[in-house]
Amino acid sequence: MGFIEELEEKILIADGAMGTLIYAKGVPKGHCYDELNISAPELIAEIHREYIEAGARIIETNTFGANRYILERYYDLGKRTREINLMGAKIAKEAAKGKGVYVAGSVGPVTRVWESEPSFSPSDLRSIFKESISALLDGGVDLIILETFTSLEELVIGYKTALELAGEDFPVIASLSFLAEGRTLMGVEPAQFAHEFQRLSANLIGANCGTGPKPLLDTVRRIGKIFSGFISAMPNAGFPNFSDGRFVYPATPEYFASFAVRAARSGVNIIGGCCGTTPEHIRAMSRAIEKVRPVKRKIITFYEGKFPKPITVPRPLPPFVAKLKEGFIFSVEIDPPKGSDVSKIIEQCNEFGSLGGSAVNVADLPMAKLRMSALSLAIILKRETKLDIILHITARDRNIIALQSDLLGAYANGVDIILALRGDPPSLGDYPFATGVFDLTSAGIVKLASAFNTGKDTLGNPIENVTNFSIGVAFNQNAQSIDSEFKRLEMKIRAGAHFIQTQPVFDPQTIDPLVEFARYRDIPVIATVMLLSSVAQAEYIANEVPGIKMPKSLIQRLQLAEDPEEESINFSIGLISELMGRVNGVCLVFPQGKFSLVRGLMTRI
Structure with a gap:
């Protein structure tokens, strides 16, 4: 038998x-x-x-x-x-x-x-x-x-x-x-x-x-x-x-x-x-x-x-994405404090808004260094300012359960714009022995938030309400293999990304391939603009910070200037004027304790 x-x-x-x-x-x-x-x-x-x-x-x-x-x-x-x-x-x-x-x-x-x-x-x-x-x-x-x-x-x-x-x-x-x-x-x-x-x-x-x-x-x-x-x-x-x-x-x-x-x-x-x-x-x-x-x-x-095919109803664009497509926006990146006092950050963000700023990027423990939780600061800034809050979400510190939980918590508190990132490895930070989680890639985080936008969790189980996250992703125009970087970007867009934010830009031509790529797909781009306070800072970033390429001509320009900070502002204003024809907005990054650089740029732009 x-x-x-x-x-x-x-x-x-x-x-x-x-x-x-x-x-x-x-x-x-x-x-x-x-x-x-x-x-x-x-x-x-x-x-x-x-x-x-x-x-x-x-x-x-x-x-x-x-x-x-x-x-x-x-x-x-x-x-x-x-x-x-x-x-x-x-x-x-x-x-x-x-x-x-x-x-x-x-x-x-x-x-x-x-x-x-x-x-x-x-x-x-x-x-x-x-x-x-x-x-x-x-x-x-x-x-x-x-x-x-x-x-x-x-x-x-x-x-x-x-x-x-x-x-x-x-x-x-x-x-x-x-x-x-x-x-x-x-x-x-x-x-x-x-x-x-x-x-x-x-x-x-x-x-x-x-x-x-x-x-x-x-x-x-x-x-x-x-x-x-x-x-x-x-x-x-x-x-x-x-x-x-x-x-x-x-x-x-x-x-x-x-x-x-x-x-x-x-x-x-x-x-x-x-x-x-x-x-x-x-x-x-x-x-x-x-x-x-x-x-x-x-x-x-x-x-x-x-087994009928589900009827799909076109959803309206998330509000922040619609804003990006309508005009040029200014945002600023803020690092959470190394303590619990956020009063100065709130003051700076409100001033940025009064100068014409639209949004604040809240970084998620950059360089894997201990700071206040990005989610907590994002919720506070949402409550205390009139700005759009872009919460950076990394895969480094949370498993797939915690990522979903934090995203739902963010949305419940009005934080509905995210930038999905892999996150710097713990080995770079002040706790190099800490364990990185990395359950997901940045594309996985995009899929996760996109699932919430359809009323389901990442496994397809229904959640109690549909979200409407604006989902951003990063792009490194300085990557050694630019073809691989574009392939990863395509994967993120297919997963549901709504907008792209670059690494710091010093030469507008370096992002022209990205601009064409995004224009063909009708995806808004935000270019990151880094303000510099000194020659020493510029040399440090050029030689020791991964993912950033700074032209030697800029360092020489700062070396010759009587006031490097003023020269950095002038350079950035010229850079932004060239970017305005290419991208949908800029994100200003400034050295710790140097919000005066942002103030100087925003009053003259």
Whole structure:
């Protein structure tokens, strides 16, 4: 009797977590667990035997992350991709020999959520999948399981690649990882998943990881109403708690036994476990459904019309973006104080407004040096001035949860203009041992704010109200690879950026390529203009501050001047007059304690 034929007659129990047991047996996190197929094959074989003894009828190879991209990028093991997969299959086949147990070749996703680079074309993904799956098939696996995917498109590519290599009749399980809210990290819903694989005439799909038994069962029940083939369910053992240096999962074997019965009665055909599950969980489930027969599910017929395209209503331009397109604006960049007294900053900003200024850029810990929170200062300035407040948001200090939380808090306080930045690394600052977070790139922050502007969070879950952020991004016209800089800018614009702000400009011609780029796309540009107080400051910036190119002629001009500050103002006025025909506004940057330079420029411009 073949695998598919047996599924018609029985509910099959799959094994549980591999990584959890490897970790429990003393291999630290950070080690390449897939590589253990070569360096510690007996350890992997022991885990397989433990699951088989517990009642598993399907065991998965220890190859979840064994694709060329992951192995090379994180472990410098790309050249051993075939060897690792082949050994993984052989170890599992040997453990299952003569025991009536099927071996599933485990294939995980290539891409990682929120990795903006590198990007993979469909042909790239097919090539990577082909290498891993070919080795698993050569090792003799009985089926392939594509598991813990979040992207439907990538899963479909992996599925088609597996069938091309193994044949249309070879068993392939396609499994997505859903969160408790019922969507994957990429926003895929169960109905969308089921509908797509029903269209592909697939035999086996399911859900694994992501959540514990209850929400995962809710998800597979939704899948089972649309998909007419076999379904697998492999939940985590709840949400882990980090205690005494180890991750501890709360769900007991008894709870999993109850889950297995409910899953079987819901028409699930393959039941196993994912993160945190052990042979004891598998043993409990095996015993619980030993005499339970497969249940035929009631299928609801869907057709294309059930999935209408959403109607998009054009949204008005955010107010600040409309203002940029209507005329030329002056803004000034303010660093938060190194203490808690903001009275002088409020005074300076109000004076700037009276001199014709429109907006204030609030920097987010520039050069990674300790200062007051940029968000707190932005909220205060929004309350105490009549200026537009441009809040700089960096990826350095906050994870993806905190970034979303702070953005919603900013919007609730009227701060609705942001400049998305990567942020200077902590190594540059006064706490070089601090940890940089960098969950997202600057393009990721743009995507996040753009999602809020559609009434959803970054995972596609609805929020209670729609925001209307004006989203700005930075551009370094002095980048060593200007082509790469433009590619990153294009990515940010596609993610939803509304305006561009440059690095300090000293020669208008240096931003002419950007001006043409932005004009073609109808994106406003703000040029940064740096005011200088001395020759020493100019030489320091020219030689020690990254990302800025200052012409030697300007330094010489300051050296010859009787009053360098006055000469800097004169130079900046001439520069701005040339920029007015090119850009939509300027952002004035001045040395600490030298607001007089801004005053001098604004009274004469």
